[in-house]
Amino acid sequence: MAKATTRETAPKVSSENSLVSAAEVETINKLYDRVQWLASWTIHNANNIRPSADGLKVGGHQASSASLATILSALYFGVLKPEDRVAVKPHASPVFHAIQYLFGKQTRDQLERFRSIGGAQSYPSRTKDKDDVDFSTGSVGLGVAVTAFASLVQDHLIDKGVMDEEKAGRMIALMGDAELDEGNIYEALIEGYKHNLRNCWWIIDYNRQSLDAITSDRMFTRFTDIFETTGWKVINLKYGKMQQAAFKKPGGIALQEWIDECPNDLYSALTYKGGAAWRERLLADIGSKRSVTALLESYDDEDLQALMTNLGGHDMELLLETFRSIDSDQPHCFICYTVKGYGLPFQGHKDNHAGLMNPTQMEELRKLMGVPEGQEWDKFAGMDDEAEALQDYLSNVPFNTPEHRRYDAAVLPVPELMDLGSSKQSTQVGFGKIMNAMAKSSDAIADNIITTSPDVTVSTNLGGWVNQRGIYGREGQEDTFKSEKVMSPQIWRSHKGGQHLELGIAENNLFLALAAMGLSGSLFGERLIPVGTLYDPFINRGLDALNYACYQDARFMLVATPSGVTLAPEGGAHQSIHTPVIGMAQDKLVYFEPAYNDELRHIMQWGFEHMQKPEGDSVYLRLSTRPLEQPERDGDAWIADMLKGAYWEHAPEEGAEFAIIYTGAVALEANEALQEVLEDIPGAGLLAVPSPDLIHKEWSSSVAALGKESVVVQSHIDALLSRLSPNAKLVTVIDGVPATLSWLGAVRGHRVMPLGIDRFGQSGDINQLYEEYRIGTEAILDACASAFAMK
Numbered sequence: 001m002a003k004a005t006t007r008e009t010a011p012k013v014s015s016e017n018s019l020v021s022a023a024e025v026e027t028i029n030k031l032y033d034r035v036q037w038l039a040s041w042t043i044h045n046a047n048n049i050r051p052s053a054d055g056l057k058v059g060g061h062q063a064s065s066a067s068l069a070t071i072l073s074a075l076y077f078g079v080l081k082p083e084d085r086v087a088v089k090p091h092a093s094p095v096f097h098a099i100q101y102l103f104g105k106q107t108r109d110q111l112e113r114f115r116s117i118g119g120a121q122s123y124p125s126r127t128k129d130k131d132d133v134d135f136s137t138g139s140v141g142l143g144v145a146v147t148a149f150a151s152l153v154q155d156h157l158i159d160k161g162v163m164d165e166e167k168a169g170r171m172i173a174l175m176g177d178a179e180l181d182e183g184n185i186y187e188a189l190i191e192g193y194k195h196n197l198r199n200c201w202w203i204i205d206y207n208r209q210s211l212d213a214i215t216s217d218r219m220f221t222r223f224t225d226i227f228e229t230t231g232w233k234v235i236n237l238k239y240g241k242m243q244q245a246a247f248k249k250p251g252g253i254a255l256q257e258w259i260d261e262c263p264n265d266l267y268s269a270l271t272y273k274g275g276a277a278w279r280e281r282l283l284a285d286i287g288s289k290r291s292v293t294a295l296l297e298s299y300d301d302e303d304l305q306a307l308m309t310n311l312g313g314h315d316m317e318l319l320l321e322t323f324r325s326i327d328s329d330q331p332h333c334f335i336c337y338t339v340k341g342y343g344l345p346f347q348g349h350k351d352n353h354a355g356l357m358n359p360t361q362m363e364e365l366r367k368l369m370g371v372p373e374g375q376e377w378d379k380f381a382g383m384d385d386e387a388e389a390l391q392d393y394l395s396n397v398p399f400n401t402p403e404h405r406r407y408d409a410a411v412l413p414v415p416e417l418m419d420l421g422s423s424k425q426s427t428q429v430g431f432g433k434i435m436n437a438m439a440k441s442s443d444a445i446a447d448n449i450i451t452t453s454p455d456v457t458v459s460t461n462l463g464g465w466v467n468q469r470g471i472y473g474r475e476g477q478e479d480t481f482k483s484e485k486v487m488s489p490q491i492w493r494s495h496k497g498g499q500h501l502e503l504g505i506a507e508n509n510l511f512l513a514l515a516a517m518g519l520s521g522s523l524f525g526e527r528l529i530p531v532g533t534l535y536d537p538f539i540n541r542g543l544d545a546l547n548y549a550c551y552q553d554a555r556f557m558l559v560a561t562p563s564g565v566t567l568a569p570e571g572g573a574h575q576s577i578h579t580p581v582i583g584m585a586q587d588k589l590v591y592f593e594p595a596y597n598d599e600l601r602h603i604m605q606w607g608f609e610h611m612q613k614p615e616g617d618s619v620y621l622r623l624s625t626r627p628l629e630q631p632e633r634d635g636d637a638w639i640a641d642m643l644k645g646a647y648w649e650h651a652p653e654e655g656a657e658f659a660i661i662y663t664g665a666v667a668l669e670a671n672e673a674l675q676e677v678l679e680d681i682p683g684a685g686l687l688a689v690p691s692p693d694l695i696h697k698e699w700s701s702s703v704a705a706l707g708k709e710s711v712v713v714q715s716h717i718d719a720l721l722s723r724l725s726p727n728a729k730l731v732t733v734i735d736g737v738p739a740t741l742s743w744l745g746a747v748r749g750h751r752v753m754p755l756g757i758d759r760f761g762q763s764g765d766i767n768q769l770y771e772e773y774r775i776g777t778e779a780i781l782d783a784c785a786s787a788f789a790m791k
Ligand SMILES: Cc1ncc(C[n+]2csc(CCOP(=O)(O)OP(=O)(O)O)c2C)c(N)n1
Pocket: 063, 064, 067, 089, 091, 138, 139, 140, 175, 176, 177, 178, 179, 205, 207, 209, 210, 211, 340, 353
């Protein structure tokens, strides 16, 4: 068993250190001890003590936790201000929960149920954890980059004059070194540089290990350049104070040079092997250099191991003084050298990512940490004399405020949105008109909207909005084309009050920006209504980031246009086929695909309200560039049904034998086909489904409630289809994957002929493509005929 900590042999805090006192370092180190213990114990309990019902390994990353425990203890106990917001490396979740436990913001019950239902989560979760998580993490890279966007959102609010500069926090990410391989990190660095990012810290837990093995040395020499190029200040915390002191002794320079040249894999292997192995290797490599032998002889094996693992990221004094010395708002990257599994028996071993200490090793650790048997969960077990002082310290930690760090932002009333008239138009045009009208209005909600788009602002029809409300820029810039009197319908002027965040083409950034904007009310106390636009197929590019934004329960409106093969000449590379099922399957996102603009108008109004409800969701609108004639309506009764997901556009007769069901831009073909069908089957109906998602969710949850709940409310789609004969046939059609609607046959047992796109498309005009991919009028009529031929 390796020594748990190294500080017994660490030099005393120097008396000139104005940023940190020796007493404080000692106190925080004691708290760190508890954190290190509790994190390991929480994982051990989940894997070895809690009864297992299924025999599966529970897991929990003791090595990744130990790697970050010193840094997190330094931050939470000695550096953070309440207004700072933190994204914690996902697999250091047990450390985070242990710190919250010491703060009194996490319960023993939650820790005991770590990774079991209702307990503390495997990875910090804003929505599922009960303690004070600022940003969810889990999918590596995303939790890091979201902090940059949160900082931009904070600046937007400050520049708008709705947030006090004094209240600005630092947006801090703690990241594993292997996370630096995720491309979205660099997309965020580029975007951050363009927007003068500030108040953002990324702290790298440089333990030289990834999940599989050892991280590349070669690349690591380049990271400083990359960060500096994009405006960051990089601070290396490589050597702990004990090492720094050793370098000053005779033979020390040779030792430092050896450390600097040592490859990552060797450093890790020797860390695992311990003091004797260090000595043997050091003597072989530099033993002939002056004074090295004497220097090494001044350490016994245990102390030599302590010296060689005394890296910057495990030196409390160094961490505290470094973090506290930062007095500028420039973004800072701290490269903290650490040991994966620090102080634990598998430290440095390349296979330790999923490693767990066995009961004997845990028992040894317990004794080493001075935790009496049976008191493993006690905050200050074995520290009776100091318990009161430690509790007192914790109660006075600035970050440990009694107030909740999340805000409840006011709900913004949603006015009636503009009537889009009856002229032939597309839903994309309708969207642009609504945004343009909102831009001109003086409604409070319009002032709180923020739009963003990855270089498709104009082509998704946000141009009118941007002309009115401007682009957000901290420094402001006139539109040179305008001042040079070059004619353009688009004004591209940025200023502090601008309400559009311009993004380069990187859909990950779009979703991370929407995540940060959509948490603005909770993070900063000022609600924003984010509206993001992109081409529908490129949802796939940022899908994990979209999922991440939804997992955090950020609220936004996503407008995806154009979509399907209906964008026609652009061809298969830009056509989206399976996005409807993404919309249906994505939790915390409601998918709509209106055909007409009176539908769109009501859906957007509903969406702006729904986004603000505590139990609401984000909203995804799959829109089209295809102009359609607008229907004449008979009264308003259809609206309520439409907002539940479906309505009879042409009501069937009671007991009718046939219905066509459609979603989106194929409304024209569905209507044409219906007119022909009506000649043979006068009672046939036409069901419009602007939200396959809503009707499916409601139906499937009503089915799940059967036999479980005493009263099961009939779902909306069940009620609509109950007008038809039990033997009726259905033809469904959508410009998207047919599975979006084919399930409708299961609601009441009707036979279904599902039409849709299930192959990559090609270029063409709408008629050619609808014919080729069998969603045109002829195809619908053929399907109707086949449906009738079915028994
Ligand atoms: C997007 C994504 N891909 C893969 C994983 C699986 N995974 C979990 S941790 C990890 C790498 C761990 O290395 P590092 O980031 O250096 O953290 P350490 O455990 O060394 O502190 C990987 C690949 C993930 N969580 N997210």
